[in-house]
Amino acid sequence: MLNQLQSLGKVTLGFFERLGRGHIFLVQILATIPSLLLRPNLIVAQVFSIGVLSLSIILVSGLFVGMVLGLQGYNTLVNFGATESLGAVVSLSLVRELGPVLTSLLFAGRAGSALTAEIGLMKATEQLSGMEMMAVNPIKRVVAPRFLGGIISMPLLAAIFSAIGILGGYLLVVQVLGVDSGSYWSQMQDKTDFMADIMNGIIKSIVFGFVVTWIAVYEGYDCTPTAEGVSRATTRTVVHASLATLGLDFLLTALMFSDI
Amino acid sequence: MNINMDNIFIKIRDVRFSRGGRWIFDGVNIDIPRGKVVAIMGPSGTGKTTLLRLIGGQLKPHAGTVEVDGKDISTLSIRDLYRLRKKMGMLFQSGALLTDINVYENVAFPLREHTKLPEVLIQHLVLMKLQAVGLRGAKYLMPSQLSGGMARRVALARALVFDPMMIMYDEPFTGQDPISMGVLVHLIRSINDALGLTSIIVSHDVQETAQIADLIYVISNGKVVSHGTPDAMKNSESAWVKQFINGESDGPVPFHYPASDYIEDLLGGPKC
Numbered sequence A: 001m002l003n004q005l006q007s008l009g010k011v012t013l014g015f016f017e018r019l020g021r022g023h024i025f026l027v028q029i030l031a032t033i034p035s036l037l038l039r040p041n042l043i044v045a046q047v048f049s050i051g052v053l054s055l056s057i058i059l060v061s062g063l064f065v066g067m068v069l070g071l072q073g074y075n076t077l078v079n080f081g082a083t084e085s086l087g088a089v090v091s092l093s094l095v096r097e098l099g100p101v102l103t104s105l106l107f108a109g110r111a112g113s114a115l116t117a118e119i120g121l122m123k124a125t126e127q128l129s130g131m132e133m134m135a136v137n138p139i140k141r142v143v144a145p146r147f148l149g150g151i152i153s154m155p156l157l158a159a160i161f162s163a164i165g166i167l168g169g170y171l172l173v174v175q176v177l178g179v180d181s182g183s184y185w186s187q188m189q190d191k192t193d194f195m196a197d198i199m200n201g202i203i204k205s206i207v208f209g210f211v212v213t214w215i216a217v218y219e220g221y222d223c224t225p226t227a228e229g230v231s232r233a234t235t236r237t238v239v240h241a242s243l244a245t246l247g248l249d250f251l252l253t254a255l256m257f258s259d260i
Numbered sequence B: 001m002n003i004n005m006d007n008i009f010i011k012i013r014d015v016r017f018s019r020g021g022r023w024i025f026d027g028v029n030i031d032i033p034r035g036k037v038v039a040i041m042g043p044s045g046t047g048k049t050t051l052l053r054l055i056g057g058q059l060k061p062h063a064g065t066v067e068v069d070g071k072d073i074s075t076l077s078i079r080d081l082y083r084l085r086k087k088m089g090m091l092f093q094s095g096a097l098l099t100d101i102n103v104y105e106n107v108a109f110p111l112r113e114h115t116k117l118p119e120v121l122i123q124h125l126v127l128m129k130l131q132a133v134g135l136r137g138a139k140y141l142m143p144s145q146l147s148g149g150m151a152r153r154v155a156l157a158r159a160l161v162f163d164p165m166m167i168m169y170d171e172p173f174t175g176q177d178p179i180s181m182g183v184l185v186h187l188i189r190s191i192n193d194a195l196g197l198t199s200i201i202v203s204h205d206v207q208e209t210a211q212i213a214d215l216i217y218v219i220s221n222g223k224v225v226s227h228g229t230p231d232a233m234k235n236s237e238s239a240w241v242k243q244f245i246n247g248e249s250d251g252p253v254p255f256h257y258p259a260s261d262y263i264e265d266l267l268g269g270p271k272c
Ligand SMILES: Nc1ncnc2c1ncn2[C@@H]1O[C@H](COP(=O)(O)OP(=O)(O)OP(=O)(O)O)[C@@H](O)[C@H]1O
Pocket: B019, B020, B024, B043, B044, B045, B046, B047, B048, B049, B050, B051, B093
């Protein structure tokens, strides 16, 4: 009994210690950003490897999610003769929820895990401490560009996900199932509000991008510098980032879309 | 050889440092005179790498002071510490090359980070240093395509490229064939003299190191057990030094990591 209490206390303390270190780390990253902005090529390189290289998985997933949404919506709405509102169904689900959330989950798996593994391996092979001895701050040179790259990439990827999903829905609903093309687009235009839907979706994706990238770079930088440590950190990144995405999504949705 | 003790570049005083509940250093005093080549020797696991990290300010001593060029490392602000490190080169035991860029870019890295030199100048500097370590032909290879000894030589070129005031070499000779070893030994000495550096070499290659060192420190069990010029060390009466210099397995220098009694451990049965 006492032992269990003890280990519970240890786990709790460990949790808060990591949380604290994570926040200090964030402050250290943010402090280097002004001087980093003078070297945009470092950031652009990361937007490429984090964002552009994630494009294929985002495009394929977006297309299929859009088509599935169209199909499921059609099967339900056809009973009520309301298939012309499919455009609104597809676009609202994507822009408000599925775009940001699914992109964030895919992003955590594709880019987040890669970030953690890369930074963790650099630590394990003494590259980070080598930089320190060359008077180069690894947080500024290695971590901050990746952090910014992730924050920039994530909203763009989410927007692309939603756009391609809407296109996928169009292909299925209009081209395959024969719903009128005019009503697909006009219903969508009519029901989707720029501020309430699109802006909120963008805000969500920025928040997710921030949190997922933060978790990824922190786990990499804080990992035990061994093969096992890196692999654990990578797993933790994917798990924590996914849970954080879902939890934050609930919180943000409650704040944005409820009138309570 | 006469060493002027007024001109001390690095002063280590009563340093104590512990790791994992074990005192790795327990009151260490070391003086590194300016412009000299100083060798640090000692059994594996005594904390030679740790000592270099203490000098570089990556670790802080738990007691005592480490002074470099008159500045106490542990009281420096981050900014001043980084300024000081620009003047220190360090060759890591593992090389610590950046694995995502090629040899040329690795050597150019400190220049690109700290200066705005034109590309032509960077090219000249980098090629000169690579030529000196015999690897100019390998400039487009990636670090993963190098052997361990080659990687260490690239790291040496990188440590030199910024013309530091002082260089710390952590086992520069491991993994070198006799020819590159000979070249490296003389390179280290001639760079030191030509550029007026101060060099610290951590090495197990007693004969090679003794050829070029002005001063040798032998550390073991958290203390400096002996120090002096190579000649003095060779004629030393100390059992520690004799054993170490001659590589005998029997003597006061422990080969084993501190452990409980061997017989007891064997008879005690598995403990988990
Ligand atoms: N991160 C660490 N945590 C705990 N103990 C450590 C750590 N790193 C090193 N040590 C301990 O510190 C001691 C000194 O390590 P160090 O790497 O300085 O040895 P060394 O003299 O350079 O040995 P070698 O000649 O084999 O390179 C070792 O006994 C090691 O067990």
